[in-house]
Amino acid sequence: MLAVRYHEHGGPEVLQCEEVETPRPEENEVLIRIEAAGVNYADTVRRNGDYYPVPTVFPAIPGGEIVGSIEALGAGVDHLEIGTKVFALINQGGYAQYAAAPARGIIPVPEGLDPVPGLALIVQGLTAALVLKDSAALGAGESILIQGAAGGVGILSVQLAKIYGARTVIAAASTPEKRELALRMGADLAVDYTRPDWHQQVLDATDGRGVHIVQAMTGGNIFQESFECLAKFGRMIVYGFASREPGTLNPERLLPSNHTIRGFFLGDYFSRKPDLINATLAELADYVSDGRLRIHMGGAFPLSGVGEAHRLLEGRRTQGKLVILPWQDD
CATH class of the missing domain: 3.40.50.720 (NAD(P)-binding Rossmann-like Domain)
Incomplete structure (x- = not known):
């Protein structure tokens, strides 16, 4: 599969699009075919080597927020189905075509919510x-x-x-x-x-x-x-x-x-207050559905455009939600 990786801390220039092995879901994990990955300021903080509560392991695939379809189930996962559209938060690995994610943190995409702009709600x-x-x-x-x-x-x-x-x-x-x-x-x-x-x-x-x-x-x-x-x-x-x-x-x-x-x-809310996370996400989806909450998309980039997305975000030249579309051609 294609993924963006960096092997050392630095500016956007350290981000490289590379061919890597597709991950296999381990026990209590699922494999997700990624439709879109969110670009968040935390991604630039980790890439730059600034303080972040979770350590970064090299070579690192940035991106902790994804939406896509479940492609495979690891051992012990019996409450999810292949093909289901889901959101997931992962430690790293989102700027790729596939990612493994813990099954306990999977959030099915609410009915009627467009999954790519809906990623802004995560x-x-x-x-x-x-x-x-x-x-x-x-x-x-x-x-x-x-x-x-x-x-x-x-x-x-x-x-x-x-x-x-x-x-x-x-x-x-x-x-x-x-x-x-x-x-x-x-x-x-x-x-x-x-x-x-x-x-x-x-x-x-x-x-x-x-x-x-x-x-x-x-x-x-x-x-x-x-x-x-x-x-x-x-x-x-x-x-x-x-x-x-x-x-x-x-x-x-x-x-x-x-x-x-x-x-x-x-991050601590997902691990310590999962019921509040699920209730809040359902509430946000309802606000989008009834038109009270509008999602403003700020740009979509292929994997080869990740560096530019980071430069725009760090230069504070963006408005709204930025996403990576890993199957999109240059």
Whole structure:
């Protein structure tokens, strides 16, 4: 089969399209013929050798989010059928034509959901929903600032925040095109967080009170500036550091206004809260089906185009969901 691999950490140039052996499903695994693989910022973090909670083993096939059809069943798998369309999260191996995946983590594609755009609901959709509902505990009538509001997670977060009852959704994005997209998706205000006065715009929009929630994925100076936007008893949920610059904050500053900063890592939800994962995915699929949640596709690439997909993502020149189509010709 064809797969993209890298044998050392580095930039997009380390990604090579290679002929490799098709995996065989081991006990309690299934083999999936991959229809599409999601491109996520975590893939670039691991490729670059930056901090990631799970170690990378070389040679590595990137990609942890796939959709496709079950091709074969390993020993001990008797609750799934060959030919079933499924989503799967795997440690690595998604940028390929086939991948083996643990059977316990397989999620059948909900009826009526287009599987390729539906892939946006797995990492990005579940991240957006669980950050809002579980980590941030967004309440009706609250306000929220969403960083990277035109990205894969952000564009769904803008819509879900409104569905979940937010009164004011403030989208932060770096270009006019991205801000316009966020407004079309339901944001009440869009700010340019490359401007020095952007956080003052957030305060002005909330009558000086600040927002109840900040959904943070940028890091660096934006981390500190976003903290200044929090209202009393405000919560900041950190799910990424796209700038790859650390954010620093003296914890004493949390005390006077009862602020909370909390981290989010989706992987632990799959292993520790599978019922919540399944219920949330079903909820998201229903929102797509009834038109309340729109999936915005940002681009599809063949295996030979993975390097370009990573360059666009790291350059923050994308909007919405990026996917790899491993059977597509150049």
